[in-house]
Amino acid sequence: MKPVFDVPFELIDLQKFDYALEGVSFQQLIRMPNAVYASTSDSAEATAYLAVEDFLHATVKGLWEAFWSQDEPMPFSVACLYKENLKFYQAENAIASGRLGSLCASGVLLKNPRHPHGKWDNLLELALLRPGIQSLVGESEQQPSLHVLGEALFYALRMLISRRLSRQNLPLSSNSAFVLLVDSQYGGVVKVEGDVNKMDFDVNNVYKCAAEWIQRHARIAVSPVDRIWNKLGNANWGDIGALQFAGLPKHSIEDLAADHGCRLQTRRLERQLGDTRVNGSGLFRFQQHGVSPEIVEVQDESVKLESESLKQEVGSVLWLEDSNWERGYHINQIRSNGELPYYIASPVEDPGKSLFLYVGSHPSQLEPAWEDMNLWYLVQRQTKVLTIMKQKGLSGKYLPQLSASGRIIHPGQCRRPSSGGNCDHPWCGTPILVTSPVGETVADMVSEGHFGVDEAIRCCHDCLSALSTASSEGIRHGDIRPENVICVRSGESRPYFVLIGWGHAILEDRDRPAMNLHFSSTYALQEGKLCSASDAESLVYMLYFACGGAFPDLDSVEGELQWRETSWSRRLIQQKLGDVSTVLKAFADYVDSLCGTPYPMDYDIWLRRFKRSIREEDHGKEIDASV
Ligand SMILES: [Zn+2]
Incomplete structure (x- = not known):
């Protein structure tokens, strides 16, 4: 049976979050008493309250230090809620004065110097400690009972109303409230979202108008109930953690998750598994992996099989839906970007046309793998980027175009709820991205020996033109490599690169x-960021590789940085490119002079120089005027 409610967090996001938190320590000092062995004494109950508070404190502290600041003081406090007056107190004080039985919840609050005890409008999240959350879960569904849910709704609505009535200028995302439901082992999250301004308030019947508001204007999401505390009372930090407050974090989940590759590498070194890193197909396969080659070896075969089920076959037709239309695509060819498959497909209504089609990861894959992160970047994130580029009016011959995006239409009937979400079919909700044009990647051209002098100069010009267009709106590419540049050959016109x-x-x-x-680029390896010339620097490395330049057989960031420093200082890269063309050599010198500085790239000068060079090669033949 399918859950009645949507989930507040997609599994892929939780997975990224989990990767991001690998390096973060959450120190829970007060252990949760084990329900099985502990007596039902007051002291066990008191310890459970203190453990929940400690859990909340350790959570916000860990997250604050990981995502916001190591140095600035944490702006949150934890307090418990007293049932009789719904005010906040320190649990220790309340317990010491014999009021344990009157505690009803623990909350995370934004510190407010004028109200040190805490006010409702500063409440960010509330945890309800209720015995037997797990046993309250209905048999076929993994969701808590209606009684506990009702309580969660009450508190969530109270939070939303308090924020609405607050005279403080709250930096909160004030339309949603999170309530955690926990017992001494299990926990789940309820999210209530909605505009309380829309409530038709009736003083004479507050519960009725609240219920009406919930029915008409609220979106309620409930996570499955998962195990949080083990037998020793230690928390499994991966499963819970729904803090939401405004103020953009300094570090994104993506940054911290991106270090997963380095941590895996360190772990492998610790375990002395270092020798098996470069596999049989050698250097080339190794460099096609975006994050770290180690990921290839540690991947779990069972996970691979699972994603296998979504692979399309040549000759099959895949249907895609968006909110307005449905469209079919004939799968003509399977390609690989080095690690993930994608397709060349033709619209059913226009079989002469070729497009790239990317199939994303299923939003609730049971055992998400690291590869799914890459798939997420390839499909979901790329859809977002291309959509934004389209909205900003960025287009050009050398940029890909978003042709369509939407979700796959799976075989059989789709029984997804009308409110959204997915049905039980394993493909339901899988995102699809379709782009144009299609072409052969530089990686393929190099391995087939099709990349020559003409191609190098054109490729450099065309990629620079694409970078120049994107940078006019402050967008940078960040992932230039031979698999991400294609050569388009269509009919009469001269081949060009996208x-x-x-x-x-x-x-x-x-x-x-x-x-x-x-x-x-060097800056990306050192700082995890791009400077103005970073994309151009990557372009130079790609051309160096495509023109036959050798990379060292290294696998550490330190080694690669050392290689870059030595090669630039001895002008080895310039020499190699100089064998191909003087303008490429001059361009490499220019990029070298700019790397790591704040000065902007002058795209126009170089686009003109490359164009002149192409014109000379063409012996004055007419050349495409677009830049
Ligand atoms: Zn479905």
Whole structure:
């Protein structure tokens, strides 16, 4: 049986969150007493209250230090709620004065110097400690009983109303409230979202008008109930953690999750597994992995099989729906970007046309793997980036175009709830992205020996033009490598290159580029950020590789940084590119002079120089005027 409510967090987001928290310590000092062995004495109950408070304190402290600031004091406090007057107190004080039985919840509050005890409008999240949350779960569904849910709704609505009536200027996302439901082992999250201004308030019947508001204007999401505390009373930090307050964090979940690769690498070194890192297919396969080659070896076969089920076959037709239309695509060819499959497909109504089609990861895959993160960047994030580029009017011959995006239409009847979400079918809700144009990747051209001098100069010009267009709106690519540049050959016109793979694009300051040992810029490897010349630097490495330049057989960031420093200082990269063309050599010198400085790239000068060079090669033949 399918759950009645939507879930507040998608599994893929929780998975990213979990990766992001690998390096963060949550120190719970007060252990949760074990329900099985503990007596039902007051002291066990008191300890349970204190453990919940300690859990909340350790959570907000860990998250504050990980995402916001190590140095600034944490702006939150934890307090418990007293049933008789619904005011906040310190649990220790309440317990000491014999009021344990009157405690009804524990909350995380924004500190307010004028009200040190805490006020309702400063309440960020509330945890209800109720015995037997897990046993209250109905047999076929993993959701708490209506009684506990009703209590959660009451408190959530009270939080929303208090924020609405507050005279403080609250930096809260004030339309949603989170309530945790916990017992001494299990926990779940209820999220209530809605505009309380829409409540038709009736003083004579407050419960009725509240119930009406919930029915008409609230969105309620309930997570499954999961095990939180083990037998020793230690928390399993992966499963819970729904803090929401405004003020953008300094570090994004993506940044911290991106370090997962480095941590895996460190772990492998610790375990002395270092020798098996480069597999049979050698350097080339190794460098195609965005984050770290180690991930290839540790992947779980069972997970691979699971994602296998979504692979399309040549000759099949895949149907896609958006809110307005349905469209079919014939799968003509299966391609790989080095680690993930994608397709060349034709619209059913226009079989002559070829498009790239990407199939995303299922939103609730049971055992999400690290590969799903890459799939997420390839499909979901890239859809977002291309949509934003479209909205900003960024287009051009050398940029990919969003042709369609939506969700897959699966075989059989779809029984998803009208409120949204997915049905039980394993494909339900899988996102699809369709782009144009199609072409051969530089990686394929190099391995087939199709990448020559003409191609190098054109490729550099066309990619620079794409970068120049995107940077006019402050967007950077962040993942330039041979799999992300394609050569388009269509009919009469001269072949040209298109920069694809925009899933890792930098839209705002906190976005982080992909980490690629061979093609990432020096600044990206050192700082995890891009400077103005970083994309151009990656482009130079890619051309160096495509023109036959060798990369060292290294697998550490330190080694790669050392190689970059030595190669630039001895001008080895310039020399290699100089064998191909003087303008490429000059361009590499220019990029070298700019790297790590705050000065902006002058795209126009270089686009003109490359164009002149292409014109000379063409012996004055007419050349495309678009830049
Ligand atoms: Zn469905």
